[in-house]
Amino acid sequence: MDEGQRTVLFTLVTLRGIRPYRAFSAEYARVAAQLQSDGHEVAPAPVARHYERLLRFGGLKTGPHVPTARVLEKIFQRPIGDLLRSAAEMPELEREHSSQAISPPVLDESELLMAARDAASHAGEAAALHLDEMTLDQLQDDLVQLARRYGCTAPAEVYGGANSLLRMAQALLERTRSPEQQTRLYYAAGQASALLASVSFDLGALTPAVSFARSAAQYGKTIGNGPLQSYAYGMMAFMAFWDGRPSEAVRLAKSAQQFGGLGDTARRRLYTIEARAHGHLRNDGQTQRAIRDAGEQNSGHRDELHDDIGGEFGFDAARTAMSNATTCLLLRDSQSAEDSATKALTLLSSLPAPEQPIVVSGPAAIDLARARLMRSEVEGAQEALAPVFQVPPNWRGSGMLERLTAARIELTRPAFRDAPAALALAERIEDFSAFSPARRLGATSPLAIEA
Known part of the structure; x- marks a missing residue:
């Protein structure tokens, strides 16, 4: 620990020869007993971990309680505020002690034995603060399962699971000193935060979605994990254009592409997001350039998050086609949009029904309907929307809601004004959207509803 990280208390216990926890706690107990006999309220000596935090500048979020501060102030004859200041602010401490010293201390065997016992005690505490690897394995397994089942799990259920896993990772971080285990736990916390960002967005809650995405990015930065940071930045880019800031979305998508360790899936996802922003x-x-770049990611490179874990972190051909369909609709290219939406639905149809992710199939079907409405094909749109209208209310996320809103706007064109089929379809869309959890949370989408 360099001087800038040490408190004045660190310097004083070192100069007094009571830096080891056992020696400090013995001196603390002696002074506390004196104060107590004089009628003062005192607290037991801080535990070893709390003691170490007292010695590190900024190690405590709040100062010690009065009964503890009273003993520390008595021992060192300084206010508690001064004791917790950075030692770098009071360099005169060591000079004062040097001027008072008459001769170097003489060590005896008992002191050496005490130091040795302190070292053994500290090593024992460190060993005790090491988690069972099976606990970490189970946490990671649960995250992988949640990510892979994301598209086939109701948003509210995903939220509960991801929130529970995030809290578990945070709690476990307080119980280990192993750098390797801490890295695994920060990675787990980042994954859980990313899943919470996705589900918050699906529920139409943009503000917490952005906050969770930033947390995921920070966890990734803490452990130097490029794919996790990249995924989080991609989410923030997606949320930026959804919130009416497409230029910011382009910037974030390009920033996400600069992180190291990315595989083809990660880059395909980022180029697809960039294409939507453009x-x-x-x-x-x-x-068109970004769409081409997305399709050319075939180097064979992989990364753990996007490829090995996959699921919500993945970005397969079906999801790419679904997103490209939405992008083509923004450019009013109905034929390309229909081709991409049809491709997405065809790819999904090869999967067993329970494994077809609604978060992909629903938006693709709606985009197909909207592409047909651009060509005034109301019956074709009704056919495309038939499976969408069967989606239960708790699955009707913001991704579906924004697309349905855009489809509803298509039905306001003069060509549809007196068409009974168009009016009936518009009413059905309104009834369907009214029961969306995203609508109940007040979701709005300034850009996604552009016609």
């Missing part, structure tokens, strides 16, 4: 800016050239 679509909102009506920049046809950059949009």
Whole structure:
């Protein structure tokens, strides 16, 4: 610990020869007994971990309680505020002690034995603060399962599971000193935060979604994990254009591409997000370029988060096609949108029904319907929306809601004004959307509803 990280208390216990916890606690107990006999309220000596925090500048969020501070102030004859200051602010301490010293201390065997016992005690405490690896394995297994089942699990259920796993990772971080285990736990906390960002967005709660995404990025930065940071930045880019800031979305998507360790899946996802942002800016050239770049990610490179864990962290061909359909709709290219939406639904149809992610199939079907409405094909749109109208209320997330809103706007065109089929479809969309949890949470989508 360098001087800037040490408190004045660290310097004083060192100069007094009571830096080891056992020696400090013995001196603390002696002074506490004197104060107590004089009628003062005192607290037991801080535990070893709390003691170490007292010695590190900024190690405590709040100062010690009065009964503890009273003993410390008595021992060192300084206010508690001064004791917890940075030692770098009071360099005169060591000079004062040097001027008072007459001769170097003489050590005897008992002191050496005490130091040895302190070292053994500290090592024992460190060993005790090491988690069972099976606990960490189970936490990671639960996260992997949740990520892979995300698209087939109701948003509220995902939220409960991810929130529980995040709290578990945070609690376990307080119980280990192993750098390797801490890295695993920060990684787990980052994954849980990322899942919470996704489900918050699906529920139409943009503010907490952004906050969770930033937390995921910070956890990734803490352990130097490029794919986790990249995934979080991609989410923030997605949320930026959804919130009406497409230029910011482009910037974030490009920043996400700069992190190291990314595989093809991660890069395909980021280029697809960038393409959507350019679509909102009506920049046809950059949009088509980003779509091409997404399709050219075939180097064979992989990363653990996007490829090995996958699920919500993955970005397969079906999801890419679904997103490209939405992007083409922003450019009013109905034929390309229909081709991409049809491709997504065809790819999904090869999976068993319980494994088809509603978060992909629902938006793809709605985009297909909207592409047909652009060509005034009401019956074709009704056919495309038939499976969507069967989706239970608790599955109707913001991704579906924003697309349905855009489809509803298509039905306001003069060509549909007196068409009974169009009016009936518009009413059904309104009834369906009214029961969306995203609508109940007040979700709005300034750009996604552009017609």
